[in-house]
Amino acid sequence: MHRTTLLLTLLAATASAFAQQHDQHGRPPAAATTAWTTQPLIVAVPGGRGERAAPQFRTVGLPAAEIRVFGPRGGEQAFPVEAGATRLRSPAPESGNYHWLSAWAETPAHVAVATTVWYSSNPGPAPVDLLQHAKSELEIVPDPLPREHANYRESEKWRFIVRYAGQPLAGQLVRMETERGTRTSFTTDSEGVATVLFPRDFPPDAKGEEHNHANAGFVLSTERQDGDRHFVTAFNHIYGLDGERGRSLGWGAAFGLAGMLGALPLLRRRQNGKEQ
Amino acid sequence: MLKTLFPTLSRLRFTVQLVMLFVTVYGSVIVGTYMAGKISNALPALSCAYDQMNGGYCVLIPTQHILHHRIGEAIVRAQQLTFTMILPLLMSFLAFFAFFFVLGKAFCGWICPLGTLQETVGMIGRRFGFGLRRLEDDDLVAARRVRPVKWLLLLGLVFLLPLLTGLGVTPHSLGNPYCDICPSRVATSLLTGNTDQLALRVGDGWSFALGATADFLIGFMLVGALAIRQPFCRICPLLAFNALFQRLSPLRLVKTRHENCGQCRICSEACPMDIQEISLQEGRKAYTEDCTLCGRCAEYCPQDGTIRIKWGPITLFSSRRDYYKNKVRGEWPDGSVKPVRFMKRSEAGDGR
Numbered sequence: 001m002h003r004t005t006l007l008l009t010l011l012a013a014t015a016s017a018f019a020q021q022h023d024q025h026g027r028p029p030a031a032a033t034t035a036w037t038t039q040p041l042i043v044a045v046p047g048g049r050g051e052r053a054a055p056q057f058r059t060v061g062l063p064a065a066e067i068r069v070f071g072p073r074g075g076e077q078a079f080p081v082e083a084g085a086t087r088l089r090s091p092a093p094e095s096g097n098y099h100w101l102s103a104w105a106e107t108p109a110h111v112a113v114a115t116t117v118w119y120s121s122n123p124g125p126a127p128v129d130l131l132q133h134a135k136s137e138l139e140i141v142p143d144p145l146p147r148e149h150a151n152y153r154e155s156e157k158w159r160f161i162v163r164y165a166g167q168p169l170a171g172q173l174v175r176m177e178t179e180r181g182t183r184t185s186f187t188t189d190s191e192g193v194a195t196v197l198f199p200r201d202f203p204p205d206a207k208g209e210e211h212n213h214a215n216a217g218f219v220l221s222t223e224r225q226d227g228d229r230h231f232v233t234a235f236n237h238i239y240g241l242d243g244e245r246g247r248s249l250g251w252g253a254a255f256g257l258a259g260m261l262g263a264l265p266l267l268r269r270r271q272n273g274k275e276q
Numbered sequence: 277m278l279k280t281l282f283p284t285l286s287r288l289r290f291t292v293q294l295v296m297l298f299v300t301v302y303g304s305v306i307v308g309t310y311m312a313g314k315i316s317n318a319l320p321a322l323s324c325a326y327d328q329m330n331g332g333y334c335v336l337i338p339t340q341h342i343l344h345h346r347i348g349e350a351i352v353r354a355q356q357l358t359f360t361m362i363l364p365l366l367m368s369f370l371a372f373f374a375f376f377f378v379l380g381k382a383f384c385g386w387i388c389p390l391g392t393l394q395e396t397v398g399m400i401g402r403r404f405g406f407g408l409r410r411l412e413d414d415d416l417v418a419a420r421r422v423r424p425v426k427w428l429l430l431l432g433l434v435f436l437l438p439l440l441t442g443l444g445v446t447p448h449s450l451g452n453p454y455c456d457i458c459p460s461r462v463a464t465s466l467l468t469g470n471t472d473q474l475a476l477r478v479g480d481g482w483s484f485a486l487g488a489t490a491d492f493l494i495g496f497m498l499v500g501a502l503a504i505r506q507p508f509c510r511i512c513p514l515l516a517f518n519a520l521f522q523r524l525s526p527l528r529l530v531k532t533r534h535e536n537c538g539q540c541r542i543c544s545e546a547c548p549m550d551i552q553e554i555s556l557q558e559g560r561k562a563y564t565e566d567c568t569l570c571g572r573c574a575e576y577c578p579q580d581g582t583i584r585i586k587w588g589p590i591t592l593f594s595s596r597r598d599y600y601k602n603k604v605r606g607e608w609p610d611g612s613v614k615p616v617r618f619m620k621r622s623e624a625g626d627g628r
Contacts, residue, residue: 243470243472243475244471244472246477246478246479247472247475247476248475248478249471249474249475251475251476251478251488252471252474252475252487252488253474253491255476255488255491255492256462256474256491256492256494256495257495258492258495259491259493259494259495259496259497259498259499260495260496260498260499261495262492262495262496263496263497263498263499263500263503264499266409266504267406267499267502267503
């Protein structure tokens with residue numbers, strides 16, 4: 001009886017400890033601090049377990065009244081920002097993974113837009129239509145988005161299309177700022193595509209926690225003056241470590257070779273064995 | 277035309293396997309990045325989600341993922357089992373079995389990229405004369421002693437550990453334990469020139485141990501497949517997953533009794549999974565959990581109509597004596613190829 005009670009207590013304590021460790025897995029982009037940029041951002045509010053279906057986001061550097069969610073099946077829904085944060089739900093409930101989030105603030109002379117993506121881990125259509133559909137005047141659109149189990153990673157090149165009124169903008173300057181302090185810029189080509197090289201700016205000893213790799217926020221921003229109106233648009237998300245950081249190819253190859261050696265007796269013994 | 281290109285079922289199957297190897301490993305190059313997501317909804321048992329160039333991913337990934345992140349986490353929140361919670365798991369299973377309804381276990385024998393790789397290595401082994409070893413009492417070990425392993429892997433690594441991880445009982449690094457030991461993850465990502473999956477994560481004991489197991493398995497498989505046909509298939513939980521519902525698919529192996537059954541045993545010799553029941557049994561018992569519907573037993577059965585591959589009432593392939601005779605002219609039942617002849621073949625000297 002006592003042993004059972006002890007076992008249950010231990011089990012509950014272990015579950016509680018691990019539950020705390022699991023809180024951040026699969027979360028949309030969240031930054032510990034946003035002092036690294038003055039660009040408008042949409043960042044996730046760290047939440048508890050099981051909040052995948054209804055995560056909380058807040059806007060930073062932007063007095064937005066609401067966050068608009070564009071679903072993967074064409075649905076669209078606005079959620080008011082209350083007490084600095086908004087709890088979102090997919091406008092395509094129970095289906096569809098890729099969601100586009102957009103928050104904006106405008107005056108007659110100035111329009112600022114913050115955008116990001118949210119993966120809700122539901123199977124659904126590819127985000128081709130979602131990304132092609134113009135959602136604001138000036139846009140930075142990933143082409144393509146990383147798959148759900150992938151991510152932007154340091155040293156990788158990713159394409160982003162800059163569009164104005166739905167048309168690609170050639171020769172447009174796109175600035176990049178990262179949480180790790182990198183400041184750089186890229187220029188779009190004739191098709192409006194900026195090829196962004198993610199900087200290798202994590203410290204050499206950076207590691208992930210549990211199976212969450214270390215990651216940091218980045219923001220791409222661009223601006224355009226059109227008559228009396230000035231547009232600023234930003235896209236922020238997170239990028240992570242190079243896939244081989246914290247990994248040992250040597251150990252991997254060693255175990256592969258060990259497996260090969262382990263199978264060698266199968267070849268030797270049989271060659272001296274019975275005829276086929 | 278088709279008959280010239282694919283004179284035997286084996287030739288047709290190997291062609292399909294090579295095409296599907298390309299599709300499952302490099303598919304997104306042709307159909308676009310997001311096709312993995314799209315195809316995975318309809319054809320969820322294709323390849324590995326760890327590859328970024330493939331055309332769709334394996335059903336075992338969403339199974340572990342959903343048990344870990346949906347069901348486990350929801351139970352932790354003490355919610356009742358709602359439809360919204362179970363729906364993703366049901367959708368994954370239903371999509372998988374919609375695909376399975378058409379192809380049945382032929383996924384294993386005709387499409388699986390790891391199966392194709394093992395078979396290709398096996399062909400090299402036969403070509404270079406490595407002696408074949410079997411899962412039999414007088415050779416390695418009886419097949420019946422190995423069969424439970426795939427069920428244990430399915431139960432423990434695909435269902436139980438992800439659920440326990442979602443509940444917070446086991447560490448986070450045990451959230452996708454089967455994928456972490458799956459040699460297909462390593463093999464198919466290596467085929468795209470990506471060594472990330474071969475490299476082991478250091479600093480976390482569980483991740484290191486699971487990755488090391490995968491690397492050991494892929495090494496063992498690459499050499500072992502020279503001597504043992506389809507070594508990993510025998511313990512693959514996806515085969516167990518398929519076997520769970522093999523009676524529900526219209527595509528199946530049908531065996532009827534012939535007076536020579538159990539005597540010549542050429543069919544079980546031809547079977548890459550060393551299934552003895554195909555020569556000893558008939559009816560449902562002959563179509564065992566290990567069968568991958570490759571069709572070699574039907575190709576090498578010398579009796580007309582004894583072994584058939586059927587889809588519902590339609591017979592897709594049936595054993596025939598003349599087909600068998602032609603087949604053994606080029607290749608022995610165990611896969612060994614005959615020496616190239618430079619003289620005109622004597623018809624009378626062939627056959628078995």
